């Protein structure tokens with residue numbers, strides 16, 4: 001399945017590339033924004049970071065929402081605010097507390113950057129205000145900076161996250177690859193067109209654009225019949241193909257390794273991933289990378305296999321029961337049992353391995 005929308009243009013002869021350029025130039029941002037905001041007033045979802053709106057809550061939510069959907073983020077956001085209600089509480093917490101809370105949300109660099117940025121904000125004595133000031137903080141890119149400055153401070157700054165980029169491309173039918181500098185500039189200019197005009201809140205406008213991309217102008221099938229911009233959108237009004245050229249993704253790297261879980265009755269030994277390594281700051285079982293398919297020839301009993309998919313890597317892990325001298329591993333720590341091991345931030349694979357051990361405990365594989 002390609003995920004592409006079957007498309008046949010109604011009348012391919014009715015406009016030329018020159019007419020498309022002219023149509024882009026005459027796009028009516030004032031009226032389009034009006035329609036967009038009326039629609040948003042009716043459909044805006046009640047999301048925890050929208051009530052109340054504060055710089056801290058907007059900043060945390062925007063970082064969490066990078067590469068992650070609203071439905072996944074909601075629960076994490078509420079737990080985060082309960083645990084770190086202020087930027088001071090976040091800055092003074094150990095990084096491992098934050099990573100524990102972030103467990104399962106992925107892209108852990110975001111959490112580490114959030115922690116570093118919290119320290120800088122506390123040291124500065126106040127939150128940044130402008131887009132340029134926000135952009136100086138770790139983990140805050142130009143679109144995130146624009147979102148925070150506009151939503152939390154009413155600055156007339158544009159955004160261009162993945163959802164808004166898709167809306168803009170279809171709106172003015174800019175189908176060339178957005179990685180090209182001049183195309184990206186065109187897409188930013190569209191976003192700027194919505195917020196630069198006086199009147200109407202830039203924060204509301206940006207949120208409305210994000211909402212439109214997430215719920216109506218969807219990746220696979222845009223719901224043009226529900227769209228407040230359908231009367232302005234060139235893809236819709238000129239019956240053009242809404243399919244965006246497919247992005248070629250490089251395949252995930254497959255990695256095979258062992259995880260050594262210790263002998264029955266022994267403490268569990270875990271090692272923390274060191275600085276600069278993939279999944280830095282998370283804990284996992286020691287072991288070694290295998291060449292090719294897991295075929296373990298050393299001593300020990302194989303308890304099972306787990307596989308876990310990360311963004312760029314797919315891991316297949318052979319779980320081996322064998323004595324593990326913690327002193328053999330740098331960054332190692334012994335844990336009395338499964339519950340204690342679960343108190344630290346764990347990799348996805350380590351969490352699955354603990355489940356195997358827990359089930360084994362019931363089946364008398366392991367006595368912890």
Ligand code: SF4
Nearest residue numbers: 217222224227230233
């Ligand atoms: S009319 Fe359709 S393609 Fe155009 S912005 Fe709306 S949902 Fe997207």
